[in-house]
Amino acid sequence: MTHLFPRGADLASVERAQGCWITDTRGKSYLDAASGALVVNIGHGDSRVTAAIQRQMAAVSYVHPSAFTSEAAERYAGALSPLLPMPDASIFPVSGGSEAVETALKAARAFHLAMGETDRSIVIGRELSYHGNTRGALDVSGREALREPYLPWLDQAGRVPGVLEYRCPNPTHPDRCAGWHASRLDEAIVRLGANRVAAFIAEPIGGAASGAAAPPEGYWEAIRRVCDEHGVLIIADEVMTGFGRTGRWFASEHYELEPDIMTLAKGAASGYFPLGVCAMAGHVAAPLIEGGFTHGLTFSHHPVGAAAGLAVLQRLDEQRLPDAAAGKGERLKQSLQRVIGDHSFVGDIRGVGLLLAVELVSDRRTKAPFPRSRRMAERLTLLAKDQSLLVYRSSGCAGAGAGDLVMIGPPLTISEDEIEEVAERLGAAMMGLT
Numbered sequence: 001m002t003h004l005f006p007r008g009a010d011l012a013s014v015e016r017a018q019g020c021w022i023t024d025t026r027g028k029s030y031l032d033a034a035s036g037a038l039v040v041n042i043g044h045g046d047s048r049v050t051a052a053i054q055r056q057m058a059a060v061s062y063v064h065p066s067a068f069t070s071e072a073a074e075r076y077a078g079a080l081s082p083l084l085p086m087p088d089a090s091i092f093p094v095s096g097g098s099e100a101v102e103t104a105l106k107a108a109r110a111f112h113l114a115m116g117e118t119d120r121s122i123v124i125g126r127e128l129s130y131h132g133n134t135r136g137a138l139d140v141s142g143r144e145a146l147r148e149p150y151l152p153w154l155d156q157a158g159r160v161p162g163v164l165e166y167r168c169p170n171p172t173h174p175d176r177c178a179g180w181h182a183s184r185l186d187e188a189i190v191r192l193g194a195n196r197v198a199a200f201i202a203e204p205i206g207g208a209a210s211g212a213a214a215p216p217e218g219y220w221e222a223i224r225r226v227c228d229e230h231g232v233l234i235i236a237d238e239v240m241t242g243f244g245r246t247g248r249w250f251a252s253e254h255y256e257l258e259p260d261i262m263t264l265a266k267g268a269a270s271g272y273f274p275l276g277v278c279a280m281a282g283h284v285a286a287p288l289i290e291g292g293f294t295h296g297l298t299f300s301h302h303p304v305g306a307a308a309g310l311a312v313l314q315r316l317d318e319q320r321l322p323d324a325a326a327g328k329g330e331r332l333k334q335s336l337q338r339v340i341g342d343h344s345f346v347g348d349i350r351g352v353g354l355l356l357a358v359e360l361v362s363d364r365r366t367k368a369p370f371p372r373s374r375r376m377a378e379r380l381t382l383l384a385k386d387q388s389l390l391v392y393r394s395s396g397c398a399g400a401g402a403g404d405l406v407m408i409g410p411p412l413t414i415s416e417d418e419i420e421e422v423a424e425r426l427g428a429a430m431m432g433l434t
Helices: 047-059 071-083 097-114 135-140 144-153 177-192 219-230 251-255 282-291 303-318 321-340 376-386 416-431
Strands: 014-018 021-024 029-032 090-094 122-126 158-160 197-202 233-238 261-264 276-280 346-352 355-360 392-399 402-408
Touching (some): 047 303, 090 282, 097 233, 097 261, 122 135, 158 177, 177 197, 233 251, 303 321, 321 346, 376 392, 402 416
Parallel strands (some): 122 197, 233 261
Antiparallel strands (some): 014 021, 021 029, 355 402
């Protein structure tokens, strides 16, 4: 009998992990094509990172951030800030993505308070989005299956249509999609009250909720114009897309987007230590630093987390992994297209860099999703595991809870041979999907 609350049924126990492979206590090895949950960007078992963590633990394992700063946190902030696509960024390290989003939401509100705009409290999010499982993060998210049990606590946020070109809601698609989305945001701001909206939060490239969906050309330029016109901050959620995953250090760079606030996690410490980041552009951070920011977390600014984050940054840079992800992602997409692209259940293979998704449909011509009762994403994930391949499932991309997809996001260190293995093993798994 176990006293551990489980996250799944009949789970094998892990014994070790190295590179792109995880081995359980029964000796079975799995090719980790999901990096856990698109976390382990530098691969498993990097001795340089574990050594950096051990050195920091031996020196200082914990101090409260209101009592001391630390060399580790200062060095990490100094290394990360120049990499971010925002001017003079200040770094607020936390313990994960949900905490980073909660910090960002509070920072947006605090900024407007500091500017004397006390009515600005509303945050607008998108449908087909996910920003975390804590209460505020879930409120701005657009995954109804995750929100539904907690709706009595939610619905403070505004909402605009999600971005998924494969299922674009624009009536004139593919024409003027960027303008259509920007108009929907403008309408929402006006409807909610232009003097009441504090921020717009979105992933530069969609994560699991939309399945690695890239925006249409000109989207972020148009969104930036609308937000600037109304004095609304842009929060770019790069929890999944950051730290090289999409072939750039950060996905915002693909669109020359300079967010006002960014949220980061997952690849920040590559799973070696719980670490998230809320980064604020200088114009946002300055009034909060000067006037005070009513916010605090026991494990923010953690010196061990900072040491892990800095070591991961160094490994990403030394191995040029953001650049590598661009080419490897294109090869993986081509391999997936070759092996499973003609399967009658494969509606779309999409993504940027090593953030990829395969959407499953019951009819390729109409793009009709499977009934959710079929649980196709769950079934494919189990079939893949039978092939010793780990993928990351998601549902709801077709709206109203329907839509099945699996995410493919291996470590950025994946080899050419392993790329082919991912495609071949997923193809074998698809053969068993009926």
